[in-house]
Amino acid sequence: MKSKTIAIIEDDQDILELISLHVQKAGFKARKFSNAESFLKYLGTDIPDFVILDLMLPDIDGLEVCKSLRNNPKTRNIPIIILTAKTEEPDKIVGLELGADDYVTKPFSPRELIARIKAILRRASLLEHAESGSSSIIIGNLRIDQNKMEVFVKDKKVDLTLTEFKILTKLASKPGWVFSREQLISAIWGGEKDVFDRTIDVHIKKLRDKLGEAGKFIKSVRGVGYKIEMPDEK
The missing domain is CATH 3.40.50.2300 (Response regulator)
Structure with a gap:
């Protein structure tokens, strides 16, 4: 470093x-x-x-x-x-x-x-340096390669910033699990800074835009936060 x-x-x-x-x-x-x-x-x-x-x-x-x-x-x-x-x-x-x-x-x-x-x-x-053996997360047509820090939608690479990638990986680590804004802030920035909730909302919007049709997997949970919803979830 x-x-x-x-x-x-x-x-x-x-x-x-x-x-x-x-x-x-x-x-x-x-x-x-x-x-x-x-x-x-x-x-x-x-x-x-x-x-x-x-x-x-x-x-x-x-x-x-x-x-x-x-x-x-x-x-x-x-x-x-x-x-x-x-x-x-x-x-x-x-x-x-x-x-x-x-x-x-x-x-x-x-x-x-x-x-x-x-x-x-x-x-x-x-x-x-993510551990091998748990490199890829696949949700519908969305594939996240954690080792290579690469994201693909229908095998087309999507370029994300480090923060966007970290948020996406956190959400995808537990599909269906609702992460509060506070949990996401803690996971991304830890206790090293004060971050307003709007920061997460801005990154989520950019993330959805970049993912295109796969952006629909990221769901807002009113008054709580966000989750990634599997394609077969109701």
Whole structure:
């Protein structure tokens, strides 16, 4: 984990240096960018393992950069933490809708930021090293390969973010079982952050959209949460 490269895109030089310092103290490699253009140019020669992205950049809106990363086959699976001074819930939701894995609101604790990075990378590592013998979950025309972190609908691969994959895998681990939003939040983020219920709803909506016709297997249970319903369930 500690050999991974973290790209930091932040136009405030003091914040950029602060994050870089703590990233390196945690054992990661840091690549610093004060604007979106220099970061996007860097992607032409190298791909980082993680991105910390400020929303308020001087040249290109951070949300547009996020969208670009998710639309590029080479970068669509890179974990992204959005760094923003905006505190209103809708602004955070927009970032999540575009595929960000997490967000940190300024002012922030560098220790908390590093904890978030490690938590996301740890989840990715656990999924990559899932035990053999229980790799695939099949629900109707939906197939989830836990070892390869791949999802297929009618044998066509569907690209999901790490968070979307984790939510889908959790729901699919017990078909028919109703998971409350609190249970899903605990399973995905643990006790390392306060997450509003709307966060889960946003990820579920994106998940259904990406799964297409297989999205119908994810059912809302009013006032409780979500479940995956097997095709033959009533």
